Amino acid sequence: MTGVDRLNDxxxxxxxxxxxxILSETGTLGSGGAMTGVPPSPDNAFEDVVPVEGDVVxxxxxxxxxxxxxxxxxxxxxxxxxxxxxxxxxxxxxAHVSAAVLxxxxxxxxxxxxxxxxxxxAPLDALGAxxxxxxxxxxxxxxxxxxxxxxxxxxxxxxxxxxxxxxxSELERAVAGEFRARFSDAWIVLDGGLRGYENFPGNDRLxxxxxxxxxxxxxxxxxxxxxxxxxxxxTTVFERRSGDAGVHSWYLRLWDWExxxxxxxxxxxxxxPVHDISAEADCVxxxxxxxxxxxxxxxxxxDRFLYPIHQVEAYLNARTGAWA
Amino acid sequence: MGVTQPAHDSIVGRVVxxxxxxxxPHQFFFWSATETDVGIGAIVRVDGKRDRVVFAVVIxxxxxxxxxxxxxxxxxxxxxxxxxxxxxxxxxxRLWTAAVLRQMPExxxxxxxxxxxxxxxxxxxxxxxxxxxxxxxxxxxxxxxGIYAAGGLRAPVYLDAxxxxxxxxxxxxxxxxxGLATKTSAVEFFLACLFARFPAxxxxxxxxxxxxxxxxxCFIDQxxxxxxxxxxxxxxxxxxxxxxxxxxxxxxxxxxxxxxxxLRSHPDLISTVEPLVWGLREVLDYNEVLLNRxxxxxxxxxxxxxxxxxxxxxxxxxEWGNRHRVTTFADLDRLFRAIxxxxxxxxxxxxxxxxxxxxxxxxxxxxxxxxxRCKGLVTDDGVSNDIPFGExxxxxxxxxxxxxxxxxxxxxxxxxxxxxLREHLExxxxxxxxxxxxxxxxxxxxxxxxxxxxxxxxxxxIAERGRYLGLVLFxxxxxxxxxxxxxxxxxxxxxFGRMEMDELATPGYQVLSPATKIKLATLPKGExxxxxxxxxxPVFLRFPRPPVLGGPAGLAKFPPAADVPxxxxxxxxxxxxxxxxxRRAIRDAxxxxxxxxxxxxxxxxxRAAPDHVLKYFSKALGPKVQRGVADESRAGVAKLQSMQxxxxx
Numbered sequence: 001m002t003g004v005d006r007l008n009d010x011x012x013x014x015x016x017x018x019x020x021x022i023l024s025e026t027g028t029l030g031s032g033g034a035m036t037g038v039p040p041s042p043d044n045a046f047e048d049v050v051p052v053e054g055d056v057v058x059x060x061x062x063x064x065x066x067x068x069x070x071x072x073x074x075x076x077x078x079x080x081x082x083x084x085x086x087x088x089x090x091x092x093x094x095a096h097v098s099a100a101v102l103x104x105x106x107x108x109x110x111x112x113x114x115x116x117x118x119x120x121x122a123p124l125d126a127l128g129a130x131x132x133x134x135x136x137x138x139x140x141x142x143x144x145x146x147x148x149x150x151x152x153x154x155x156x157x158x159x160x161x162x163x164x165x166x167x168x169s170e171l172e173r174a175v176a177g178e179f180r181a182r183f184s185d186a187w188i189v190l191d192g193g194l195r196g197y198e199n200f201p202g203n204d205r206l207x208x209x210x211x212x213x214x215x216x217x218x219x220x221x222x223x224x225x226x227x228x229x230x231x232x233x234x235t236t237v238f239e240r241r242s243g244d245a246g247v248h249s250w251y252l253r254l255w256d257w258e259x260x261x262x263x264x265x266x267x268x269x270x271x272x273p274v275h276d277i278s279a280e281a282d283c284v285x286x287x288x289x290x291x292x293x294x295x296x297x298x299x300x301x302x303d304r305f306l307y308p309i310h311q312v313e314a315y316l317n318a319r320t321g322a323w324a
Numbered sequence: 325m326g327v328t329q330p331a332h333d334s335i336v337g338r339v340v341x342x343x344x345x346x347x348x349p350h351q352f353f354f355w356s357a358t359e360t361d362v363g364i365g366a367i368v369r370v371d372g373k374r375d376r377v378v379f380a381v382v383i384x385x386x387x388x389x390x391x392x393x394x395x396x397x398x399x400x401x402x403x404x405x406x407x408x409x410x411x412x413x414x415x416x417x418r419l420w421t422a423a424v425l426r427q428m429p430e431x432x433x434x435x436x437x438x439x440x441x442x443x444x445x446x447x448x449x450x451x452x453x454x455x456x457x458x459x460x461x462x463x464x465x466x467x468x469x470g471i472y473a474a475g476g477l478r479a480p481v482y483l484d485a486x487x488x489x490x491x492x493x494x495x496x497x498x499x500x501x502x503g504l505a506t507k508t509s510a511v512e513f514f515l516a517c518l519f520a521r522f523p524a525x526x527x528x529x530x531x532x533x534x535x536x537x538x539x540x541x542c543f544i545d546q547x548x549x550x551x552x553x554x555x556x557x558x559x560x561x562x563x564x565x566x567x568x569x570x571x572x573x574x575x576x577x578x579x580x581x582x583x584x585x586x587l588r589s590h591p592d593l594i595s596t597v598e599p600l601v602w603g604l605r606e607v608l609d610y611n612e613v614l615l616n617r618x619x620x621x622x623x624x625x626x627x628x629x630x631x632x633x634x635x636x637x638x639x640x641x642x643e644w645g646n647r648h649r650v651t652t653f654a655d656l657d658r659l660f661r662a663i664x665x666x667x668x669x670x671x672x673x674x675x676x677x678x679x680x681x682x683x684x685x686x687x688x689x690x691x692x693x694x695x696x697r698c699k700g701l702v703t704d705d706g707v708s709n710d711i712p713f714g715e716x717x718x719x720x721x722x723x724x725x726x727x728x729x730x731x732x733x734x735x736x737x738x739x740x741x742x743x744x745l746r747e748h749l750e751x752x753x754x755x756x757x758x759x760x761x762x763x764x765x766x767x768x769x770x771x772x773x774x775x776x777x778x779x780x781x782x783x784x785x786i787a788e789r790g791r792y793l794g795l796v797l798f799x800x801x802x803x804x805x806x807x808x809x810x811x812x813x814x815x816x817x818x819x820f821g822r823m824e825m826d827e828l829a830t831p832g833y834q835v836l837s838p839a840t841k842i843k844l845a846t847l848p849k850g851e852x853x854x855x856x857x858x859x860x861x862p863v864f865l866r867f868p869r870p871p872v873l874g875g876p877a878g879l880a881k882f883p884p885a886a887d888v889p890x891x892x893x894x895x896x897x898x899x900x901x902x903x904x905x906x907r908r909a910i911r912d913a914x915x916x917x918x919x920x921x922x923x924x925x926x927x928x929x930x931r932a933a934p935d936h937v938l939k940y941f942s943k944a945l946g947p948k949v950q951r952g953v954a955d956e957s958r959a960g961v962a963k964l965q966s967m968q969x970x971x972x973x
Contacts, residue, residue, distance in 0.1 A: 068411045107413040155354075172499030294389075297396030308412050314390070 003246050015138050016094055019120065021091055022134050028125030048139035049217045052248060053236035053278050057222035062232050063241065064250070067287025069187045069205075071181045072310040073112070076191040076312035077172040079164050080323040081121070089153050090126040093160045094140070095119055096167040096323050098316050101179040101185065102308060109311050112182065113175045114319065117167065119143055123165040126151060131251040143167070169196060176200070191309045194270045200247050207284060208247075208270035213263055217249065227262040229253035234285045237277050246274050252285050254292050330369065330442040336362055336475075337420065337441035339370055349424065352436040353379065356418045358387070360477030364839045365853075365864035367444035367452050368422055372437030376429070378443065379423035380436070381861045384837040389414045421837065423861045425452045434918070443529030449479040454858040458484040465526065468517045469854060469863030470559040475954070480561050481865055483817060487857045489529065489706045489758045489793030493816030497766075497797075499804040500560055500821025500832045504849055507800035508540045510819055511762055512870035518760070519719050520563050527794070528718035528758030532711075532741060533723040536734070536764045539587040543878030544723065545596075547871065554868035565871035568721040574600040574711060575725040576701035581923040585700055585728040587875075590882035595900035600724065601927055602701060603708040604653050606740060607694055608632050613778045614694050614732060623683045624690075630679070631687075636657065642666060643676075653695045662689040699731040703919070707928045713744045716755035735779045738769065742782055742795075749793040758794040761786065763921040766801035770808045780808060786816040788793035805830040818855040820862075822847040836862075890919055894926055899930065902937040913942050921945055 051057055077099035083091045096117035102109045119141040124132050136142055145159040167306040173196055176188055180201050187205045190197070216225050217240055226235050233254050239246040248271050255265030269288065274280045288306070296302045296310035337356035352370070356362045362382060370378040376536045389399055391414065391896050401407040403506060422441075423619040427433060428451070442667045449472050450456050459466040459482050466482035473479075486492045496514065500506035509741070516532055522529050525640070536543040547567045550558075558565045575586035583589070584597050595602035597785060611628055614618065620628075631650075634640065640648045640659070644666040648659045663676050663684060674681045711722060726734045742761060748754035761767060768781040786797045801807050805827060812818070827833075836844070843864065844853060850869070855862045873881065888896060895910045914922050934940035 035425070104412055107409070107411065111413060111416070115541070290411050292406070293400040294391070294399040294412060294414040295391045297398040298390050302396065307414070313416060314415075 015118070015140055016082075018133060018138050019084045019092065019140075022131065022138070023087065027135070045215045046219075047215055047217050047240055049238040049249070050246075051222075051236060051238045051270045052273075053238075053250075053281070056236075057225050057238060058236045059225050059229055060236060060282070062234050062282060062285040062289055064232060064286060066283065066290050068287050068290055070103045070105070071183060071186040072308070073176070073183060073186050073188045074104065074109070074306070074312050075099065075101045075172055075176045075179065075188055076192075076309050076316065077168045078313060078316040078320060079168045080320060081161070081164050083157070084120075086153075087122070087127050087131060090123045090151060091156050091160065092120065092135070093155060093157070095121055095160075095164045095167070096320060097164060097171050098320055099168065099171040100316055101175050101177045102315060103179075103183065104308055105157070108268040109196075109308055111315055113178045114316075115171055115175050115178075116319070117141070117171060119167065121145055121163045122299070123148065123151065123156055123159075123252050131257055131319060136225050155217060162292075173197065173200075177276075179181055189306070189309070191312070194247050194272070197262040203272045204274065206272060209288070209306060209309065210268040210270065211267070211269065213299060215267075216306050226251045226264070228257075229266065231256040231265065234281060238282050246273055247271070248277050248281075250281050250285070252288060254289065260303070263304075267304055325897045327581065328445075328447060329735065330371065330445070330448075334442045335441055336360055337368070339436060339438045339441060340419075341438055347436040347438065349427070349433045349435055350373035350422055350695075352378075354420050354422065354441045355937050356420060356441070356887050358416050358418055360418060362418070362420060363442060363474060364365075364843045366474040366753075367439050367446055367449055367472065367863070368450050369452070369805040370439050370441050372439050376427070376434075376437060377434045377446060377451075378427050379425045380732055381425055381863060383861070384421035384839040385424045386419045386421075387416055388419075389416045394798055407578055411634050426454060431619070435830030443477065446477065446479040449477075449481065453856075453863065454481055454860075455483060455484075458482070458486070458858075463523070463525065465523055467514075467521050468563055469514065469856075470702055470852065470867040471557055471560055472863060473866050478560055480615075481854070481863065484858055485518075485526055485855075487816050487923065489522070489760070490528070490794060492791075493857050494791035495787060495797045495815040496799070496817045496819065497804070497812050498800040498819045498821065498852075499817035499823060499827075500750040500800070500802070500819075500826055500852075502802055503641075504822050506847075506849065507764065509850075509874070510821065510852060510867060511798055512541075512544060512802060512872050513867050515542040515553070515721075515760065516565070516568075516871055517561070517563055518954040519568070519721075519913065522677075522758075527759040528716075528755070529760065530716045530718070530720040530722070530754075530756045531762065532722045532724065533762040534738065534741075534764070535723055535727050537727050539727075539879050540764070541723050541762075542573070542586065542588040542875060543593075543873035543882065544721070545880060546873035546881070548873045548877065550868060550869055550871065557866070557868035565868075567872040570679050570719070571721040571723055573597040573725060576600045576729060576737075577696075577923075578728070578887065579699045580887070580890065580893075581700065581919070582890050582897070583887045584928065586725040587727070587879060587884045588725065588882070589884045591896075593882055594885065594896075597725075599709050599927060599930065600701060600711070600733045601703050601707070601709045602736075602740070603703055604651060604656060606637060607702055607709055607736070608636060608691075609696075610736060610740050610778075611691070613735050614697075615690055623680065623686050627679045627683050627687050628691075631656075636860065644669070653692060653702070657688070657692055660684065660692075697730070698736060698897050700805050701729065701733050701737070703924075703927075707924060707931065708965065709927060709931050711741060711744075713748050714753055714755060716759070718756060720756070722795075727786045735769075735777065738763070738779050738841075739782050742786060746786070746790075746793060746795055749795055750968070756794075758796060760796045760798050762798040762800075764800045766799040766811065767803050768801075770811050772806050772808050783811055784808065787811045791816075803827050811827070816857050821851070890914075890922065894922060897926060897930060898937055898941060901933060905938055910941075913938065913945065916948065917945060 008219040079097045081093050081095035087090050100111055100114040102114045120135055121143045124144040138324055143163050145156055145163060146155045175320045190208045197203055209266050214220050233253050237248050237250045248267055252267045252269055253265050257264040291306045294307045296305035299305045299310050337354040339352050339354045345353050348613050359564050364382055366382045368380055414699060426550050442817055444452055465485040467485050467488060468480055468482055469483045471478050488605050497508045498510055533541050545567050550565055569761055572852045573596055575584045577587045586597055589599055618835055642662055647660050652654050667673055667676055726737050745759050770780045786795055804812055823844050825845050853862045894914055895907050898904055898910055925941050928944040929941045
């Protein structure tokens, strides 16, 4: 297939070209391109939690000789987006999300589930009916950034990113569900929290690993304990609300943070509530400590990145290729 | 020959190309599974679109993981190398470099397509090495050279006789360390294949091999021990493993003149070794080999030319009325004495026929000394016994054992034998159209540096002109870098066995990849890397043990006999011609005879191999000359009565 063929085959490249043509014909202010950064997130959220392992949050040492589950699926997703053009000053964004689960069996990772989706995100009310209709004819799903009391390009992009993020989360849930259907006894480790997995089948073998700490759950002395955890220590478990149900969570320090910042090597883990959460947290923490080897050294965040999760990302990035 | 599609399940890799590792028309990269049959030297194929096929040989391989720096592994292991493996096996890559052997179609020549990679099949090997042009068909010129073995495939590989023995290109050079049975074994195997498969339409072929060390080539008429895998290899190659049963051996005598200077002296074999004895004529033509530049100035050379043209084997009358017919060194010495006596009698004259007496004395000293320095090969006055130039037959195999000779005599043998072969081939009267000459230890006889010897000039001449004549040089050495570049450069086919890393570090091997060099440095016995004009890249091949008895095994089976005294040697050698001869009769025949006479008669008898051995031998000895009894009255000059000693006081 030549390069010219590739631009006329009805695939993602072809459709992106057609979207640009439509925008060009309708008097846009210029074409866009792939975006490398996500606009700043909304103000960090704070959530209240309730200690469930004692009255206050404390630090506990974790035994490093842990039992690692046999079959484990590691689930993650990636997203790409590009502003294809502007209608007035409203962005028309083309996005790509993909998610996959890599099954680890006998120490070897193997991709078993993969899904990808391309779509358009734009403030439809600002686009106008005719442009919206023409873009729909391209064949890519079209999502609205939602109503806005006030239009601003930066806010529109941020809202679009939230839509894209939502689509990615949905795709991750979809691949996790597909994996669960095929491997009912396997554990699933998610890159992120368990929000949205409240009714996930077999969620007693579901673990959320959070390495970005944008939402704050602790304050005061509890926060001090969490952010100054020594290496190979965890906090006691606390519960956060997730819909009608609670989710148990705790912090775990993988590597000694001294000489680095407070979040260095710090993970937060999430589990569905179980009977003996204290023993469960020790056991799971020991397992995750064992996941430090091998090190995800290729990532800038290797202090918090589990190698298998990093491999899912690498796999998805390789599958996505030079997306534009 | 058409290209068949590979099976999907035979895919072993996929071509990758990046800006830093691009695919080009001559080289590309591909990755494979970590557990794979791909290895250095494996032949692979890449199938592109529009029936485009690329064949290539793997020349390098790399493995690495996604570890960005070693320190991360240390951190993960907490500094303890013995710590347990991680929960997940780190991702690795096997990244191979392949050098293109052939693209089909040849034009337009383009970078290798980014497609799947499969291991080559037997048919692929044939195409990749461009063998289809000379392997298939009635006029096949294919000579088996070994077996390509990779990924469970065993495919025969052939050389093109037109490029091995000429006229397109010629010569074979083998490099390898000593003691690993690579060089000699390979040559024996190649010659066995050549003799088995050289097409009759291309003419007759013979081989002349110089045994330069030990007993390497002393037992090639005896069957060697072959394993099951050797026999399978011969079957794959379509060759019947047979020794060179009609091989003929030549060796000079030792200095005693009766015991042959060879390790093939076991009583069961010694009768098949023929003495190599040369006389004045054979030596004089090659005096440049024996005399160095200091010896052979223009005046001396002119005098030797005079002797050769006007004296040797001609009726020659000197100024003092003597008639000479110089055929031996002894005759020559008599001529010199006559010249010196004549000049002395003349008085003050110091020139003879424009040659100064000092030059004559110098030439005399050097020439007469040859028979001393090459004793055993060069006879003073005996009968010469030479290789039967002009009577060569198809598939004749001559072994000339020079292992026990000194360097000078070896040089003489090389030069004369090869020169004779060349002259006969030029005249088309050798008896065959192609002769393979095998010379081992080439870095000794044709060094890259050092004096420009006659032997080196002769080897250069073969290398550069031999293919037009049918004179083909199979040569071997330990260090190719130390051999004259024009000799190894003219070898159309080169083979490399296990080699020293020091040698591989020399500039001549820069074209090889590091992995190929490492493979060469660790090659097991029976494996070689072969370059041939049809192969655009060198290929690694296996070859079976040669079908002949090797030197060490031969010595164990046929231990050399100890030297015997003159009388026993004569009895043994005449006895081998006629087993019915009685020892007493031989002893009587030689009783009281001069040793030189006995040697001469023995050689003449061996050469003639007459029906009546003793009768011929006795005749060759000549009549016995009785020592006369001195007469008292003629008892010499009377003593001086007295003489006053002037220095007594």
